[in-house]
Amino acid sequence: MLRSATILAVLFSALVARGESPRLITAGSAVTEIAAALGLGPQIVAVDTSGKEIEGMEDKPDVGYVRMLGAEGILSRNPDLVLVSGEAGPPPVLEQIRAAGVEVVVVPNGNSLDNIDEKIRTVAAATGRSGDGEKLVAKVEADVQTLRAATADDDGKRPGVVFLLARHGGNLMAAGSDTAAHAMIEAIGGRNICADFAGYKPLSAEIFTAATPDVVIVSESVRGDDAQLLASMPGLGAAAAERGLRVIRVDDAAFLGFGPRTPSAAIGVAAALRQP
Amino acid sequence: MNAAHEDDARRRGRVRRRLWLLAALFPFVLVAASALGAVTIGPADLWRLLTGSGETSEVVRAVFWDIRIPRVLLAALVGASLALAGAGVQGLFRNPLADPALIGVSAGAALGAVICFFFGWQGLFGGWLLPIAAFIGGWGAVIVLGLFNTGFAAGGTAKLILAGVALNAMIGSVLGFFLFSASDDALRSMTFWTLGSCASAQWPQVAVLFVFLAVGVALLWRNARSLDALQLGEEQAAHLGVSVSRVRFETIITAALLVGAATAFAGTIGFIGLVAPHMARLLLGGLHRAVLPGALLLGGMLLVLADLGARTLAAPAELAVGILTAAIGGPFFLWLLRRPSAWSA
Numbered sequence: 001m002l003r004s005a006t007i008l009a010v011l012f013s014a015l016v017a018r019g020e021s022p023r024l025i026t027a028g029s030a031v032t033e034i035a036a037a038l039g040l041g042p043q044i045v046a047v048d049t050s051g052k053e054i055e056g057m058e059d060k061p062d063v064g065y066v067r068m069l070g071a072e073g074i075l076s077r078n079p080d081l082v083l084v085s086g087e088a089g090p091p092p093v094l095e096q097i098r099a100a101g102v103e104v105v106v107v108p109n110g111n112s113l114d115n116i117d118e119k120i121r122t123v124a125a126a127t128g129r130s131g132d133g134e135k136l137v138a139k140v141e142a143d144v145q146t147l148r149a150a151t152a153d154d155d156g157k158r159p160g161v162v163f164l165l166a167r168h169g170g171n172l173m174a175a176g177s178d179t180a181a182h183a184m185i186e187a188i189g190g191r192n193i194c195a196d197f198a199g200y201k202p203l204s205a206e207i208f209t210a211a212t213p214d215v216v217i218v219s220e221s222v223r224g225d226d227a228q229l230l231a232s233m234p235g236l237g238a239a240a241a242e243r244g245l246r247v248i249r250v251d252d253a254a255f256l257g258f259g260p261r262t263p264s265a266a267i268g269v270a271a272a273l274r275q276p
Numbered sequence: 277m278n279a280a281h282e283d284d285a286r287r288r289g290r291v292r293r294r295l296w297l298l299a300a301l302f303p304f305v306l307v308a309a310s311a312l313g314a315v316t317i318g319p320a321d322l323w324r325l326l327t328g329s330g331e332t333s334e335v336v337r338a339v340f341w342d343i344r345i346p347r348v349l350l351a352a353l354v355g356a357s358l359a360l361a362g363a364g365v366q367g368l369f370r371n372p373l374a375d376p377a378l379i380g381v382s383a384g385a386a387l388g389a390v391i392c393f394f395f396g397w398q399g400l401f402g403g404w405l406l407p408i409a410a411f412i413g414g415w416g417a418v419i420v421l422g423l424f425n426t427g428f429a430a431g432g433t434a435k436l437i438l439a440g441v442a443l444n445a446m447i448g449s450v451l452g453f454f455l456f457s458a459s460d461d462a463l464r465s466m467t468f469w470t471l472g473s474c475a476s477a478q479w480p481q482v483a484v485l486f487v488f489l490a491v492g493v494a495l496l497w498r499n500a501r502s503l504d505a506l507q508l509g510e511e512q513a514a515h516l517g518v519s520v521s522r523v524r525f526e527t528i529i530t531a532a533l534l535v536g537a538a539t540a541f542a543g544t545i546g547f548i549g550l551v552a553p554h555m556a557r558l559l560l561g562g563l564h565r566a567v568l569p570g571a572l573l574l575g576g577m578l579l580v581l582a583d584l585g586a587r588t589l590a591a592p593a594e595l596a597v598g599i600l601t602a603a604i605g606g607p608f609f610l611w612l613l614r615r616p617s618a619w620s621a
Contacts, residue, residue: 046592064593068468070475071343073592075335076314087461090468091399092476100338178459199460 028085143263151189205235359552359575380417388413414536
């Protein structure tokens with residue numbers, strides 16, 4: 001880690017020596033978010049599709065979906081440094097970009113609040129912003145501490161949560177274990193009632209026969225008011241309102257992105273989860 | 277009698293002219309596609325790159341020689357392979373709706389690739405495990421089909437087609453199992469693989485696919501007359517001295533070779549294997565000595581143009597090439613169909 005940081009620092013000083021601020025392309029929402037938080041916005045010449053949702057990046061050219069990047073498209077924006085998240089690809093495309101003499105830095109993935117520091121430090125080292133990086137790391141760590149303190153007084157009675165993601169066509173998908181949503185449910189002191197399957201599965205009546213949720217967490221972008229949403233859920237129907245089932249809406253880019261905004265977004269959701 | 281002979285000669289002349297026209301158009305399409313891309317390379321730079329004279333920037337050189345040219349060539353080879361396999365399989369089954377997918381090779385290749393993604397093996401052996409797994413999957417499916425049809429012996433074409441349908445359904449259910457059990461991450465990789473793309477093109481792949489296509493061309497060419505005879509029916513072809521089992525065996529093996537290799541490098545790309553041979557037949561008539569090279573040229577050009585669209589229309593982003601093969605090929609095909617002389621070339 002330290003060695004790669006040194007290499008990156010040397011690389012960066014080479015860029016500085018050329019008397020330019022490096023032109024950046026970022027792909028992966030956490031990576032773009034970190035770069036923007038480090039004040040690199042003006043140097044970013046293109047972002048991937050997920051990056052367009054981040055404040056200040058709306059007008060940047062779009063290099064497409066992070067898993068379906070094109071080498072020539074990226075090189076056409078004339079970048080000095082390409083920062084991508086771990087899922088970026090296809091891998092041969094990243095190799096082609098490197099072969100053309102443009103540095104590609106892969107920021108490690110990880111669905112854990114503990115990985116955010118490493119992501120920030122990687123981006124900061126690659127862009128020569130280590131000072132700003134440490135400030136951001138300190139803020140993120142403070143937020144994580146606040147979250148842990150707020151969720152520490154559970155006494156084992158964690159509210160049952162189901163997290164629903166809206167896929168195209170309006171189908172709701174429930175988040176099982178091995179998902180970003182599962183990690184966040186745990187982090188805010190909830191219990192994922194869908195933990196017995198991995199990945200995202202279409203919402204079905206079966207899910208609620210095994211366990212009943214106390215709280216439903218959905219993306220802000222899901223249409224309809226809470227009552228409509230609950231009524232549309234198979235196996236829950238009218239009974240939901242009687243049991244006092246609550247709906248919490250989250251900004252999923254912030255809540256599930258495992259970027260610098262995630263801990264503070266989680267603090268808000270954790271507080272909502274604990275409301276009587 | 278004499279008039280009929282003259283008519284025949286005139287028709288052959290026309291077919292030959294059209295074939296030469298397609299052959300002349302092919303390099304033109306290749307050059308045009310190589311000149312265009314997200315990175316603008318002016319005529320002066322192009323000249324320098326092609327002749328090796330003078331200086332160009334390192335990035336421009338890499339974009340042209342290491343990214344764009346292999347990609348254009350891979351698209352041409354993949355399109356040509358799929359179309360040639362389609363022409364062979366349609367001739368063999370005497371069925372205009374036959375598709376190389378019918379013999380299970382595309383589904384088998386998809387299964388090989390999906391298993392690779394499922395276990396996260398796609399990066400192993402410098403990224404070569406993925407195409408090798410897809411190729412083995414495609415071959416595995418064809419071998420299973422052969423075992424159930426006693427090595428593709430003569431007789432029972434309907435049985436072969438039905439066995440192909442059953443095999444496709446079985447592979448589909450195994451595929452479904454892997455898709456259902458896959459992690460979110462693997463699932464996305466699988467989805468993009470099945471959409472097809474030439475974006476990962478590299479020189480070694482171009483070389484490998486070129487060898488496969490050369491072998492495929494040789495195998496099908498020597499069966500071209502037999503495929504013509506087969507159009508009269510299997511029994512009649514046998515009376516004319518055609519070894520139907522051999523034609524069938526070699527055509528299916530060739531299709532598996534071509535589609536397996538093309539799919540291994542570019543993912544599943546539909547439409548070309550079905551429609552390019554039809555285009556060739558509409559333009560050149562039904563004889564396989566014209567249809568096979570015609571399909572090869574048309575399929576190659578179609579995919580080069582579709583891939584040109586995929587890498588330039590939304591630049592700097594990529595589009596899925598599958599969207600564009602149908603968008604470019606579909607209207608051209610309909611235009612061919614509506615010409616009054618469509619079936620009398």
